[in-house]
Ligand SMILES: *[C@@H]1O[C@H](CO)[C@@H](O)[C@H](O)[C@H]1NC(C)=O
Ligand SMILES: *[C@@H]1O[C@H](CO)[C@@H](O)[C@H](O)[C@H]1NC(C)=O
């Protein structure tokens with residue numbers, strides 16, 4: 001009846017508790033021990049109302065307290081909670097009336113914890129067992145009716161109903177069984193008579209209440225002796241004591257004392273342990289003479305917090321009695337907190353915003369009470385902190401921006417300290433890498449680049465090289481160079497230069513001509529290989545320098561028809577009078593276009609000089625009657641380049657005041673000694689020319705008469721052919737160098753419609769009529785008026 005009432009009460013309590021658990025959103029499962037591996041004990045998906053997919057995506061798992069091995073696992077396909085190994089309640093909980101395993105059901109992202117309680121129910125898998133198979137007793141025949149003899153109880157590892165419930169003794173004449181307060185005693189009902197029966201054999205069975213029932217049996221052999229005596233008697237039935245864990249070996253725990261009223265052998269008490277598990281028996285020893293119990297092993301509060309040891313005292317004649325020793329182990333702060341890394345995102349991209357959770361840690365301390373309180377921190381100067389989460393879980397969270405280009409990996413040391421005294425601490429280092437994001441564009445080493453190249457360079461020659469740096473990782477930091485599209489003088493830049501995509505070296509695609517252009521600008525882009533790529537660009541100025549590659553060009557006197565270009569020198573010219581001027585230009589610039597004039601050969605070396613830089617030909621002294629009428633000069637024009645280039649021309653001068661002498665001019669250039677041959681040639685030429693002229697005049701006369709339209713015979717003036725004028729007219733300077741542009745400007749700006757201007761027009765035209773024009777004064781006038789117009 002008592003048992004039944006207790007059972008009902010327990011049922012009600014259980015019911016109330018499970019309702020409470022549900023209310024708190026916690027899970028509670030109850031299942032028998034010794035299930036096969038993989039047995040289903042519940043369905044967490046159903047119980048938590050979660051969809052099946054969520055279990056795996058949120059890494060659902062069951063963490064047992066103290067990070068013990070896992071007894072259960074979750075089947076993500078069905079949501080079933082299954083045992084992952086056989087669970088033996090007797091190993092886990094020994095004699096404790098309720099065997100409860102506590103665990104956390106952990107879901108990540110976000111972290112969510114559910115308390116899970118597993119009640120392991122007992123199964124009747126152990127039989128009652130006596131310590132020995134055979135008990136020997138000696139009882140005096142003088143023992144009175146009603147005398148009691150203790151028998152050691154049988155042990156059953158199971159609990160509750162499954163533990164020993166009753167004892168049964170084989171039917172016999174002398175003894176009955178007495179069960180009182182869990183003490184088993186043989187009670188003498190009929191006095192023994194040694195003369196009738198020297199020994200009595202009995203069978204005692206212990207039976208448990210499980211289903212099916214199990215039982216254990218001991219044989220009791222009673223020798224009937226002639227006399228009577230007393231059993232030893234313990235000073236107290238239960239010895240209670242406490243023992244700090246980690247007590248050194250041989251520490252005395254307690255001393256038990258039993259006394260026996262008898263004398264001699266009958267009063268000699270020896271002690272030994274009664275029922276004890278093997279583990280317990282190895283931790284303590286009892287001195288059989290003194291009853292002193294000592295420590296012989298390592299006492300660990302975290303393993304076993306209390307011991308209950310049965311002690312037997314036995315006198316010389318084999319009478320025994322029993323007492324219990326209860327040892328409470330007290331906790332000492334001997335366990336440092338343990339830090340477990342539960343999850344970690346590694347590597348983390350460098351662009352995660354501050355406050356991103358990168359990992360979860362769990363801290364546990366096996367000690368109890370204060371020694372179990374743990375504080376956790378990150379000490380170093382790293383951009384991470386710990387945010388306390390549920391219970392003793394912490395999130396590792398970034399506190400600032402990360403930059404892989406500055407710090408690419410972190411060793412985060414997490415330390416945990418408990419509040420025991422003295423406190424214990426431990427630390428754990430978590431290695432975290434930062435993954436690259438393409439967040440840096442390539443940067444050129446210089447703001448802009450200039451390349452200097454001499455004109456007439458070879459196509460393909462190197463001009464310069466540009467370099468850009470990108471600190472990103474691998475392809476995010478790989479720089480590729482290219483030309484930005486653009487135009488130079490109307491042509492695409494790619495027809496001028498090219499850039500090597502890998503090295504940034506810029507090559508000329510063609511040969512440059514300083515006389516065409518002196519500089520141009522291109523833009524080079526550096527792009528990395530990320531996706532999307534980042535780029536920057538830089539301007540590269542290509543500056544072309546001049547090379548002395550143009551010969552001076554003599555505009556006057558022209559080389560064609562040179563034999564006809566003749567200057568008249570008045571006979572009365574004084575020393576220093578300007579006679580003529582050599583006009584030359586050079587398409588180069590600077591020193592390469594700085595011209596100097598020299599007379600290299602002359603009929604009368606003392607008569608004429610030429611201005612070194614002006615090219616003006618002057619008489620050196622007064623003309624005298626004795627001077628030859630025909631004078632010719634060979635003038636060299638030389639530029640100042642390295643090496644210098646030069647050109648020569650011939651100038652024919654006629655000292656005469658009279659145009660009538662002109663026909664003789666043709667002879668001027670000829671040497672006296674071969675005049676006979678040349679005379680013939682000249683006569684022939686004059687004849688042909690005269691004939692030709694006459695013919696033309698006749699034809700023109702005829703046409704003129706018919707149309708009656710007045711027309712100037714050789715009126716159309718021909719401008720100086722473009723070929724004479726180099727392309728860089730626009731750049732006129734006053735460096736004292738006489739350049740083509742100098743002259744050209746002079747022509748264009750002599751704006752008044754004077755005869756001089758007209759003259760100059762005809763002066764450079766190629767008309768036979770002009771060649772014989774007496775131009776001395778005009779020439780002088782024009783030349784003196786040449787001036788720099790800028
Ligand atoms: C982190 O620790 C590892 C191993 O101890 C070491 O090789 C590495 O250099 C450390 N990194 C930093 C950033 O301290
Ligand atoms: C480059 O950057 C992108 C994002 O910008 C990233 O996804 C990729 O992993 C990076 N590559 C490397 C090699 O780190």
Ligand SMILES: *[C@@H]1O[C@H](CO)[C@@H](O)[C@H](O)[C@H]1NC(C)=O
Pocket residue numbers: 484525536537538
């Ligand atoms: C070149 O760089 C400048 C700034 O440095 C930028 O404004 C421009 O858009 C870039 N051009 C190209 C074609 O990328």
